[in-house]
Amino acid sequence: MVTNLLVSGYRSFELGVFKDDDPKVVIIKKCLKEEIRSYIEEGVKWILTTGQFGIEQWTIEVVDELKIDYPEIKQGIIFPSLEFGSNWNEKNQMKLMQSKKKVDFVESVSHQPYKDPSQLKNHQAFMLEHTQAALLVYDPENEGKTKWLYQAILKKQEVGEYDCRLIDFDQLQNTTIDE
Incomplete structure (x- = not known):
């Protein structure tokens, strides 16, 4: 059973x-809300992200809204390293601080500031080890930074069970917003 879900x-x-008011965000949040609600109804207890801007920040907002109907759901941010986001501009640091206030748990895998890519690799391994499924807003035909996580999930699936659902560009384009 899936109890911990990674969203990225x-x-x-x-x-x-x-x-923040880009119309694309409304569509993305609607898709995220539908998929996360489905996972919650299937037994998910924790929604985990790494705090990145974009899908992960919007996920935190969506889960915060879902807590009205599902007060038992918990969410956490697990950063790759200590001081994550400290080099971001002031506006983005404020948004990150607001996100931290909305979640139930905040921690970092490495308790040192970022020093090398091994911390990112260890973080990815930790996240996959402590979740049973991932929900990715990702289209393999349109690579981005999520490519590395997606490839790690595919490798994990070769040796064991790990659920991965993708919200791709077709799904986003076919989503309508109720007026």
């Missing part, structure tokens, strides 16, 4: 989203 996907800049 494109960064906002990879989707061409540079403003």
Whole structure:
């Protein structure tokens, strides 16, 4: 049974989203909400992200909204390293701080500031080890940074059970917003 769900996907800049009120965000959040609701109804207890801008930040907002109907659901941010986001601009650091206030758990895999790519690899392994499924807003035909996580999930699936659902561009384009 899936109890811990990892949600990730494109960064906002990879989707061409540079403003909070971009109409694309409404569509993305609707898709995320439908898929996450489905996972919750199937038994998921924890939604985990790594705090990146884009899909992961919007996921935190969506889960915060879902807590109205599912108050038992928990969410956490698990950063790759200590001081994650400290080099971001002030506006983005504020958004990250607001996200941290919405979640039930905040931690980092490495308790040192970022120093080398091994921390990212260890973080990815940790996240896959502590979840049973992933929901990715990702289209393999349109690679982005999520490519590395997707490839790691495919490798994990070769040796064991790990559920992965993709929200691809077709699904996003076919989603309508109720007026």
